[in-house]
Structure formats: structure tokens, C-alpha cells
Amino acid sequence: MGQTAGIIPACRPIFSQIGRDAPNSTDFPVKSVSMLTFILKRIALSIPTLIAISFLVFVVARLAPSDPVQIMAGDKASPAQVERIRKEYGLDKPFLVQYVNYVGNIVLHGDFGKSFTRGQQPVSEMIRSDFPVTARLALQALLFALILGIPTGIFAALYHNSWFDRAAMSIVVALTALPSIVLGPLLVVLLALKFPIFPVTGWMNPQSQVFIAGIPTPIYLDTILPTITLGSRSAALIARFMRSSLLDVLRQDYLRTAIAKGLSRSRAVMRHALKNSVLPVLTVVGTNFGALLSGSFVVETLFAIPGIGYVSIDSITKRDYPVIQGMALLVAAGYILVNLGVDVLYGVIDPRVRSQEAA
Amino acid sequence: MKQGTGEEGEKREQDNSLSNRTMTQLPNDPITQRSNAPTSGSPRAEALRRLRRNPVAIVCAVYIFVLLFVAVFANFIAPYDYDFQDTTRYANLPAPPDARHILGVDHLGRDILSRLLFGARISLSVSLVVVSLEIVIGVSLGLLAGYRGGRTDMVLMRFTDVMFAFPDLLLAILLSAVVRSGITALPTWVSFFTLFFALGVVAWPGMARLVRGQSLQLRNREFVEAARSLGVKESVILRRHLLPNISSPIIVQVTQDVAGMILAEATLSFLGLGVPPPFASWGRMIFEALPYKEVNPTLLVIPSLVLGLTVMAFNFLGDALRDALDPRLRQ
Numbered sequence: 001m002g003q004t005a006g007i008i009p010a011c012r013p014i015f016s017q018i019g020r021d022a023p024n025s026t027d028f029p030v031k032s033v034s035m036l037t038f039i040l041k042r043i044a045l046s047i048p049t050l051i052a053i054s055f056l057v058f059v060v061a062r063l064a065p066s067d068p069v070q071i072m073a074g075d076k077a078s079p080a081q082v083e084r085i086r087k088e089y090g091l092d093k094p095f096l097v098q099y100v101n102y103v104g105n106i107v108l109h110g111d112f113g114k115s116f117t118r119g120q121q122p123v124s125e126m127i128r129s130d131f132p133v134t135a136r137l138a139l140q141a142l143l144f145a146l147i148l149g150i151p152t153g154i155f156a157a158l159y160h161n162s163w164f165d166r167a168a169m170s171i172v173v174a175l176t177a178l179p180s181i182v183l184g185p186l187l188v189v190l191l192a193l194k195f196p197i198f199p200v201t202g203w204m205n206p207q208s209q210v211f212i213a214g215i216p217t218p219i220y221l222d223t224i225l226p227t228i229t230l231g232s233r234s235a236a237l238i239a240r241f242m243r244s245s246l247l248d249v250l251r252q253d254y255l256r257t258a259i260a261k262g263l264s265r266s267r268a269v270m271r272h273a274l275k276n277s278v279l280p281v282l283t284v285v286g287t288n289f290g291a292l293l294s295g296s297f298v299v300e301t302l303f304a305i306p307g308i309g310y311v312s313i314d315s316i317t318k319r320d321y322p323v324i325q326g327m328a329l330l331v332a333a334g335y336i337l338v339n340l341g342v343d344v345l346y347g348v349i350d351p352r353v354r355s356q357e358a359a
Numbered sequence: 360m361k362q363g364t365g366e367e368g369e370k371r372e373q374d375n376s377l378s379n380r381t382m383t384q385l386p387n388d389p390i391t392q393r394s395n396a397p398t399s400g401s402p403r404a405e406a407l408r409r410l411r412r413n414p415v416a417i418v419c420a421v422y423i424f425v426l427l428f429v430a431v432f433a434n435f436i437a438p439y440d441y442d443f444q445d446t447t448r449y450a451n452l453p454a455p456p457d458a459r460h461i462l463g464v465d466h467l468g469r470d471i472l473s474r475l476l477f478g479a480r481i482s483l484s485v486s487l488v489v490v491s492l493e494i495v496i497g498v499s500l501g502l503l504a505g506y507r508g509g510r511t512d513m514v515l516m517r518f519t520d521v522m523f524a525f526p527d528l529l530l531a532i533l534l535s536a537v538v539r540s541g542i543t544a545l546p547t548w549v550s551f552f553t554l555f556f557a558l559g560v561v562a563w564p565g566m567a568r569l570v571r572g573q574s575l576q577l578r579n580r581e582f583v584e585a586a587r588s589l590g591v592k593e594s595v596i597l598r599r600h601l602l603p604n605i606s607s608p609i610i611v612q613v614t615q616d617v618a619g620m621i622l623a624e625a626t627l628s629f630l631g632l633g634v635p636p637p638f639a640s641w642g643r644m645i646f647e648a649l650p651y652k653e654v655n656p657t658l659l660v661i662p663s664l665v666l667g668l669t670v671m672a673f674n675f676l677g678d679a680l681r682d683a684l685d686p687r688l689r690q
Contacts, residue, residue, distance in 0.1 A: 049521065052521055057533065060534060060538055173675075174671070176674075177618075177667070177670055177671040177674045177675070178667050178670075178671070179622055179626070179670070181622070181625055181626055181629055181642060181645060181663070181666065182663045182664075182666050182667035182670070183667075184663075185645055185648075185652075185659040185660060185663040186660060186663055186664070186667075188652060188656075188659070189652065189656040189659055189660050193652065193653060193656050194656075200652065200653065290528075290529050291528070291529075293529055294528040294529035294532055294626075297532055297626075297630055298626060298629060298630070301629065301630060301646070301649075302649065312536060313536075313630050313631060316536050316539055316630075316631065316632065317631065319539075324536050328533040328536065331529065331533065332529075332533070335529065
């Protein structure tokens with residue numbers, strides 16, 4: 001999970017600069033909760049969701065009408081063989097015991113069970129090799145979305161109703177309706193086949209590494225199309241929210257007051273408007289991370305990227321349910337953790353959020 | 360997703376630009392928020408008139424009507440059947456357009472145009488089934504929770520909270536993946552059932568929340584109270600008094616959810632979790648074209664474009680409907 005959590009520090013430079021001038025407690029006479037209590041409370045709140053999701057995944061897997069052990073053993077296996085395998089995987093025990101064992105093994109030993117196919121390879125091993133790929137893809141897409149979306153939104157709001165605003169918003173509206181499954185094929189055909197700028201498939205091939213003045217950079221040409229495919233819709237959403245949120249703040253009384261007091265418009269925007277308008281955008285980043293994860297299933301399949309989405313889909317065709325269960329849990333946990341991180345960050349930037357908790 | 364301040368800002372701003380454009384028209388009545396321009400009477404007719412003035416809405420509506428027509432009459436329009444394999448002429452490779460097949464054939468010798476047309480049928484019928492499920496479950500639970508309040512409301516809201524904590528499409532992918540992983544041979548009806556189940560589970564909470572919020576606002580209004588004091592049965596109040604008054608937001612939500620479901624079906628089918636072969640699904644067509652993208656890229660582009668246009672048409676029509684049906688929503 002370390003990599004997913006790493007997304008938060010990655011956005012920090014952008015946000016912390018804005019958050020530095022957050023109104024301090026002397027501005028506003030409200031009872032503020034200590035940061036630690038706030039964080040602990042948020043963590044405590046996300047645990048039930050995690051348990052609910054893991055239970056749901058487990059129950060749904062058991063609801064399926066046929067017997068996974070029989071599938072694994074094959075049609076020709078004798079009843080004794082089937083029983084032996086059942087024991088080996090602990091599937092002879094009552095349902096709740098299985099669930100507790102499964103969760104216990106994950107929490108205590110990081111053990112997600114063994115794959116039915118792939119020569120009984122431990123699922124945790126597969127996660128270790130595939131998860132970084134998906135994490136990097138999602139992270140690159142998120143970075144792309146932030147770098148493109150935030151400035152676009154800011155400029156569209158500052159130059160409201162200008163030609164830039166109109167053009168940017170038309171593109172945003174179109175992109176919001178275009179998911180990866182549509183954008184991906186179009187980009188591949190245009191930028192990899194018609195104009196062969198980028199490789200068609202692959203993931204971090206050494207040949208595609210970009211060198212700037214002979215120095216290797218962490219940029220790989222073959223990761224660019226997947227990143228754009230995955231990140232465009234998020235970029236559009238972020239731009240739209242950034243714009244409307246900043247427009248909203250620009251109309252507030254305190255901003256008018258600041259300008260009336262003689263602050264220049266750019267200074268008023270930099271010091272007062274931006275930090276307050278970036279908060280709603282942060283929520284979009286969190287909720288939209290789910291779309292990035294489900295999008296990565298599509299993008300990994302489109303570009304044959306060996307991440308958890310690709311492996312999960314492959315496991316579905318092979319009916320390898322320990323793998324699917326493990327990957328489903330991992331993705332769910334990743335989503336919940338990122339949103340936890342966003343909530344905490346929200347509290348760090350905006351003390352009002354914390355004081356609401358106290359009320 | 361809908362963050363209060365952001366959305367409001369955007370709506371207010373849209374409104375400003377609108378009033379700039381329509382300067383020559385009479386100002387709106389400040390109390391009823393209705394336009395003072397001459398109207399033909401009922402609010403519905405007025406909404407339709409507003410909708411007709413929106414060129415984007417017209418284009419989208421026409422596209423959707425054509426799509427509906429194609430979906431219903433696919434078997435008469437399509438030159439071939441969706442699973443007809445022209446194997447005598449085409450070896451196992453996709454072929455470019457020729458006189459027989461206007462858009463070419465896929466790797467199994469199936470006519471692309473026919474599959475596209477039949478794909479419209481699959482797309483629309485899947486989303487129709489799921490949206491109907493969503494309306495039946497979401498609207499009735501939402502009405503009940505909003506009208507009764509108390510424990511009914513609390514239970515429903517806690518449940519939708521858990522569902523909202525998780526992204527729709529991701530949950531649908533995980534649900535159908537997990538259900539499928541335990542089944543050896545997958546009969547066609549199980550595939551469809553799993554698809555409807557996975558999409559239905561994720562679709563209804565949004566509708567339930569919307570309806571609940573709306574009926575919560577209405578339940579203490581005079582006309583509802585009057586009905587209650589006359590001894591009108593609860594079920595009749597819900598159906599005859601509340602439902603007609605909240606139909607506008609429901610219609611808007613449904614239009615946008617159809618887009619969401621078309622997309623979800625395509626995504627699930629693309630991942631091999633949706634419509635079973637040999638049925639034609641746009642998502643599956645994209646997947647099947649992938650290995651041949653270098654030989655025949657049009658195979659990849661055509662279903663993607665059609666899917667993108669369809670999703671956009673429903674989304675934009677939903678936006679236009681929102682503006683037309685309830686100008687107050689933009690305030």
C-alpha cells in the first residue's frame with residue numbers, strides 16, 4: 001500500500017504552498033481539535049468500510065453456485081483428492097472461520113493465500129510484482145491531471161468568459177464524457193499508428209526511456225499514452241472544479257474587501273482566493289481516484305500493461321479466485337486509503353473542517 | 360462528486376451568461392422564477408419549448424432517436440446477422456471495407472456494420488433494464504425514506520453511505536469478477552444476470568438519495584398535509600402527490616444514468632465481464648479489435664467513436680433537460 005499512500009506526498013508541494021497562509025486559529029474563534037485526534041478519528045471511521053468491503057468480496061465469492069475446489073482439482077479427481085485440496089486451502093471450515101482466517105492471515109502475515117493456477121504462486125508475491133506497475137500508472141495519470149487541470153481551471157476562472165475560458169471549457173465538457181475506453185483506442189490509432197510518435201504497447205521498456213542531454217530521466221515514452229488515456233478525464237474534472245470553485249471564491253465578500261483595501265488583484269488571488277478554492281478540488285481528486293483505479297483495468301488491458309488490472313482480468317478467465325479476491329481487496333483498500341489521505345489533508349489545510357468535527 | 364460550492368458557482372455563472380445572451384427578453388418573475396414570455400400553458404410544454412431552443416439538445420435528441428430506431432429494428436436494417444461468419448470469403452483476419460461489407464469484417468468474418476447496429480440494441484437494452492431496476496428500487500425506497508423519515512430513513516441512508524464510499528464502476532467490476540470466478544460453465548442467462556446484478560447494485564443508491572432528498576422537502580408542504588388530513592392513504596400520497604412533483608429531477612438523473620450504464624456495460628464487456636459472446640457489444644468489439652490494430656485500425660476506431668458519441672449524446676441531453684425542466688435548479 002506504500003505506493004498508493006505516496007500519492008499524497010506527491011501532491012503536497014502544490015497544496016502546501018497554498019495552504020501555508022491558511023487562516024490560523026486567532027482569526028476565527030472556534031474550538032479546534034488537535035490534528036492527531038482528527039487523524040485518528042478519520043482512521044477509525046475508515047476501518048468499518050474496509051471490513052464491510054472485505055466481507056462483501058468474501059461473501060460474493062462464496063455465493064457462486066459451483067465449487068472452486070472441484071474446478072481446481074478437475075473433473076477426473078477422486079473425492080479423496082478433492083477433500084485433500086479442500087483441507088489444504090482451509091475450505092472445509094465454516095464460512096466465518098474461513099473469513100477470520102483469511103483476514104487474519106493478511107493482517108498478521110501479509111498472506112493472501114495461494115493462486116489456484118500459476119503453480120500455486122502466493123498471491124502476495126504477485127501483488128508485490130504487479131502492484132507497483134498499477135501504482136505508477138495511477139500516479140502518473142494523477143500527476144498529469146493535476147499539472148494540466150489546475151492551471152487550466154485557474155486561468156479559465158481568472159479570464160472568465162474569454163476565448164481561453166470558452167475553448168478550455170468546451171474541451172473539458174467533451175473530455176468529461178469521454179472515458180478511457182473511448183479515448184484509448186482513438187489515441188493509439190492517432191499517435192501510435194497514424195503518426196508513430198509513441199510505441200503501441202509495452203510498459204517501461206528500456207529502449208523507450210527518455211534521455212535529456214544524455215542523462216537518463218524517469219520518463220518512459222511507452223508510458224505516456226496510457227497516462228494520457230487514464231488521466232484526461234480526471235484533468236477535465238479537476239479543471240472544471242478548479243474553475244467553478246475559484247469563480248465562487250472570487251465573488252466572496254472577503255475578496256472584494258481585500259481588493260477594496262488596496263490589494264492588487266493578483267495578490268488577492270494568490271494570497272486569499274487560491275487556497276480557499278483548492279479545497280473542493282481536493283475532494284474531486286479523492287473520489288476520482290476510484291475512477292483512476294477502474295480505468296486502470298481498462299488501460300492495462302488496452303496497452304497490455306502487466307499491472308493488477310491485467311492480472312485480475314487474466315485470473316477471471318482462469319477462474320483463479322484467490323487471486324481475484326486478493327486483488328479486489330487490494331484495490332478496495334487502496335481506494336479507501338487514498339480517500340482517508342485526502343480527508344486528512346483536507347483537515348490539515350482547512351482548520352474549519354477540524355472544528356466542524358468538534359462541534 | 361457534486362461538491363456544493365463548486366457546482367453552485369458553475370450554475371450561477373451559467374445563469375449569468377444566459378441572462379447576458381437573452382437581454383432582449385423579458386426578465387424572469389422574481390417569485391415564481393418562471394419566464395414572463397408568453398407561454399403555451401403547462402410547465403411541461405414550457406420545458407419542451409425551452410428544450411427546443413437549445414441546438415445541442417436537438418442534435419442529441421435526434422441522435423438518440425436514430426439510435427433507438429436502429430436498436431429496435433436492427434434485424435431489419437442490418438445487412439447480416441450479428442453472428443453470421445462469412446468464413447468462405449475471409450480467412451481469420453479482419454478485412455477492410457468492400458462492396459459486400461461497407462465497414463469491413465472482423466477477425467471472425469463478421470460484418471462490422473451489422474455488429475454495430477446490433478450493439479446499439481445490446482447497449483440500450485442493458486441500460487434500460489438496469490435503469491428500470493434503479494427506478495423501481497431507488498424511487499420507491501427514496502420516497503418511503505424521505506416521506507416517513509425516522510428509522511426507515513436512517514437505515515437507508517447508512518446503507519447508501521457505505522455504497523457511496525465506493526466508486527460505482529470499480530464495484531461493478533469487482534462484483535462481476537468475483538461472481539464469475541466461481542462458475543465453471545457460464546450459461547448465457549447467468550452472464551446477463553450477473554451483469555444486471557452488478558450494475559443494478561451500484562446504480563440504485565444514487566437514485567434513492569436523490570428521491571429521498573426531494574420528498575423530504577415536499578413532505579411538509581401544504582398540499583401534502585392537506586391530502587394527509589383528508590385521510591388519503593400513504594401509498595396514494597406517495598404516488599399521486601409526491602412523485603409527480605419530483606419527476607423532473609428523476610428524468611434528468613435517468614438520462615444521465617443511461618449514459619453511465621451504456622459506458623459501464625461497454626467497460627465490463629471490454630474486460631470480458633459483460634455481455635457473453637457471440638452477442639455484439641461495442642465494448643467487446645473494441646477488445647476484439649485490439650490484436651489487429653496495426654493491420655486494421657478502423658476496426659478499433661469505429662466502435663470507440665460510436666460509443667463515445669452515444670455517451671456524450673445522453674450526457675448533454677441530460678444537461679439540457681435539467682436546464683429546461685427546472686430553471687430553479689440553476690439558481
